[in-house]
Amino acid sequence: MAVTADDVATVAGVSTATVSRAMRGLPRVSPKTREKILAIAEDLGYVASSSASGLATGRTRTVGVLAPYVNRWFFSAALDGVCQELHGRGYNLSLFNLGGGRSRNRDRAFNRTMVQKHIDALLVLCTPLTKEEIKHLHQVDMPLIVIGGPVIGCSSVAIDDYAVAEQATNHLISLGHKDIALLHGDDDSALKFAVPILRIKGFKDSMVRAEIPIRKQWDRFGDFTAVSGRRALVSLWEQPGPRPTAIFCASDEMAFGVIFEARRLGISVPGDLSVIGIDDHELSEAVGLTTIRQSPTDQAQIGTKMLLDELAGHRGAVRTVVASHELMVRDSTAPLQVSRPSHARARGPGA
Amino acid sequence: MAVTADDVATVAGVSTATVSRAMRGLPRVSPKTREKILAIAEDLGYVASSSASGLATGRTRTVGVLAPYVNRWFFSAALDGVCQELHGRGYNLSLFNLGGGRSRNRDRAFNRTMVQKHIDALLVLCTPLTKEEIKHLHQVDMPLIVIGGPVIGCSSVAIDDYAVAEQATNHLISLGHKDIALLHGDDDSALKFAVPILRIKGFKDSMVRAEIPIRKQWDRFGDFTAVSGRRALVSLWEQPGPRPTAIFCASDEMAFGVIFEARRLGISVPGDLSVIGIDDHELSEAVGLTTIRQSPTDQAQIGTKMLLDELAGHRGAVRTVVASHELMVRDSTAPLQVSRPSHARARGPGA
DNA sequence: GTGAAAGCGCTAACAT
DNA sequence: ATGTTAGCGCTTTCAC
Numbered sequence: 040m041a042v043t044a045d046d047v048a049t050v051a052g053v054s055t056a057t058v059s060r061a062m063r064g065l066p067r068v069s070p071k072t073r074e075k076i077l078a079i080a081e082d083l084g085y086v087a088s089s090s091a092s093g094l095a096t097g098r099t100r101t102v103g104v105l106a107p108y109v110n111r112w113f114f115s116a117a118l119d120g121v122c123q124e125l126h127g128r129g130y131n132l133s134l135f136n137l138g139g140g141r142s143r144n145r146d147r148a149f150n151r152t153m154v155q156k157h158i159d160a161l162l163v164l165c166t167p168l169t170k171e172e173i174k175h176l177h178q179v180d181m182p183l184i185v186i187g188g189p190v191i192g193c194s195s196v197a198i199d200d201y202a203v204a205e206q207a208t209n210h211l212i213s214l215g216h217k218d219i220a221l222l223h224g225d226d227d228s229a230l231k232f233a234v235p236i237l238r239i240k241g242f243k244d245s246m247v248r249a250e251i252p253i254r255k256q257w258d259r260f261g262d263f264t265a266v267s268g269r270r271a272l273v274s275l276w277e278q279p280g281p282r283p284t285a286i287f288c289a290s291d292e293m294a295f296g297v298i299f300e301a302r303r304l305g306i307s308v309p310g311d312l313s314v315i316g317i318d319d320h321e322l323s324e325a326v327g328l329t330t331i332r333q334s335p336t337d338q339a340q341i342g343t344k345m346l347l348d349e350l351a352g353h354r355g356a357v358r359t360v361v362a363s364h365e366l367m368v369r370d371s372t373a374p375l376q377v378s379r380p381s382h383a384r385a386r387g388p389g390a
Numbered sequence: 391m392a393v394t395a396d397d398v399a400t401v402a403g404v405s406t407a408t409v410s411r412a413m414r415g416l417p418r419v420s421p422k423t424r425e426k427i428l429a430i431a432e433d434l435g436y437v438a439s440s441s442a443s444g445l446a447t448g449r450t451r452t453v454g455v456l457a458p459y460v461n462r463w464f465f466s467a468a469l470d471g472v473c474q475e476l477h478g479r480g481y482n483l484s485l486f487n488l489g490g491g492r493s494r495n496r497d498r499a500f501n502r503t504m505v506q507k508h509i510d511a512l513l514v515l516c517t518p519l520t521k522e523e524i525k526h527l528h529q530v531d532m533p534l535i536v537i538g539g540p541v542i543g544c545s546s547v548a549i550d551d552y553a554v555a556e557q558a559t560n561h562l563i564s565l566g567h568k569d570i571a572l573l574h575g576d577d578d579s580a581l582k583f584a585v586p587i588l589r590i591k592g593f594k595d596s597m598v599r600a601e602i603p604i605r606k607q608w609d610r611f612g613d614f615t616a617v618s619g620r621r622a623l624v625s626l627w628e629q630p631g632p633r634p635t636a637i638f639c640a641s642d643e644m645a646f647g648v649i650f651e652a653r654r655l656g657i658s659v660p661g662d663l664s665v666i667g668i669d670d671h672e673l674s675e676a677v678g679l680t681t682i683r684q685s686p687t688d689q690a691q692i693g694t695k696m697l698l699d700e701l702a703g704h705r706g707a708v709r710t711v712v713a714s715h716e717l718m719v720r721d722s723t724a725p726l727q728v729s730r731p732s733h734a735r736a737r738g739p740g741a
Numbered sequence: 742g743t744g745a746a747a748g749c750g751c752t753a754a755c756a757t
Numbered sequence: 758a759t760g761t762t763a764g765c766g767c768t769t770t771c772a773c
Binding site: 138326 | 438450452460465473477503506507
């Protein structure tokens, strides 16, 4: 089990200092000795203890990732981006999951503790943070980047959520729609997470600019899941009065829910209802969902690279970057049918 | 930055040993002293260096997770399970992503190196491993568990993939289907991963037992993604000759692809084609997909618990467990229509 | 180019 | 109940 640098040194007939230098590719070791040491290390299965070198150098070669979820589209895609970048650079990844809805405060403090003295840099994935938490993060003096949403006082890599929502809404408007419902996400209202708010604002401003009235009765809350999308459509269709001809969904997963439920209710998409999402989820193409593409993987990769560059000594490497987005027009949106039949049921599911 | 146990000790007027005991809740510290030390530590923002304590104890309080992907359903769900269990137990999670398809061998060796001297236990997520890799894992003498698939010589937590495939197939057969296509996953053939193979075998044995001929021309390969499901259906429908009335998909994501593409092609599900999957993906209910449910989250949680129990001194805690599964009948499967119209196109997408 | 020695910050016997 | 002391395994001056 415990094969140490001493063991290698003894076998090689050199000192541990030389072993250390040889293993890390430092100069001041003759090619011959290095080769010999490397061979012996390989042979003995020697791997430097990260605890020991961490203690000696003050560096753990580990980047921490703070995430509220790990199994939702944005977060798992971003995690993949982090892994990709960390890879060849020889860094480890330490994952801190805040556990989304469940177990709020106590665990958060716990995590703050765990983070310290353990990692060289921290990447925060689109987490709603309290003011106090932000303060704590700054106290821990290490490179820090936020992915997927702006946080005051922190550098971040994210799309311009306001512009994205605006563009999505304009797409609907340009197709002639005026009766547009809004399905917004708001899964952490207490913490005032910026992303849902920005998307709502983008939608509303766009409507106002086009002089289209926003109907409050077509406003629905979702939690970024497909299930909440289904619920929203049902409640929209159950309510008396006129019905929207289009719906702006703040995320693709909610848009999926709307589309799947529409099929059940016999509502034709895009015949009766145009649906647009935001994200370009991996299933969106297969579903034929019109959406605005963003790449959490790319964003996370960029953020990780900045962190690593900063650690490598490039001061100022970590900075705020606005990531790109792109409208993907597919089959779920269509021009408004001027004279369309009333929203009668067409047929049962799958018929 | 560097507030050490010494600092706390000095302020508190005690020795570092007492600080260490107090911080870790060990006995042999008077309640008064403990309280005082805890207060000062809190005040100074003291957190023990994990490198230092790791070096001193030989334990890092970190569990490693080895995964081929982090952004696919099974893996991200499992990761969530690991996080949940690790949480309150004060353990950290170190993530090693093998990077799925890209960059095969070199990186794998790299990871093996990183793993050692860094973690106390290892959880392997459903990874196709070479014989040599398995050998290496055993050499690293630490608790080890595999989630989601059997690996020779290792304890594992997984469903009985053979039985699951059998049950799914039997469901189709019991509905009267005889013309059943097979869409199997096989994303890592070179490494002979057991799961796809077991699922294929379960399907075939079930067919043979029911004395139903297996038609080779209805066999399709997929890679567990929706896109591959779409492709499979297209090629199935393009080919001349009779068409299947049902399709067994080795994963829900591939089944999604089949269903979405069916809609495009005007094939009614389940009218013309019954579709069954395996997994019970988070979107399956919304899609109305009949499937066999498994919970990677639960499996990972069980596996992690065993690992932690073993580390806590319960020898024999790590062992092989067969996880449960359950048939979820929804809207994508139906009894065979004895006299059905030919597979004519019904209408365009979304119409 | 290589070695000796002094830590890094903690833990764990052993004293007291 | 508390302090003293000796490492844990590596890195890093500083000599040679």
